[in-house]
Amino acid sequence: ASCYPAYSSNLSSVNYIHFGAPKFWYAIPQNRSVQLENTLGSYFPGDAKNCRQFLRHKSYLASPSKLAASNCRPNTLVQHAGEFVITYPRGYHAGFNLGFNCAESVNFALESWLEIGRKAQYCGCVGDR
DSSP states (O other): OOOOOOOOOOOOOEEEEEEEEEEEEEEEEEEGGGHHHHHHHHHHHHHHOOOOOOGGGOOOOEOOHHHHTOOOOOEEEEOOOOEEEETTTOOEEEESSOEEEEEEEEEEOOOOOOOOHHOOOOOSSOOOO
């Protein structure tokens, strides 16, 4: 079974596949981000206690079936060549390529993002984060 990496940014991103194989995406919408953070905090209580932003370490996995059982069911999407995927701030997401492709992504912020940026927190448990 696939695993869902807990990854989020406080920025939006645009992702594009120029050519090649599709990409499979998992995503938790912004309005369920706190629920996901609490759920994964219960799975990794020591790490959550040591760092309020432990999910930013990008090293935590939970199976989609475990998340679904916790009411954190991820949305899924298959992105094909020539298609864009937009992610939003605090929208946890991850994916994997279904073969060789040429893809790129970039983070960005609009003026409407400024309030989100003011509230953003960072990992404080590692000096260079």
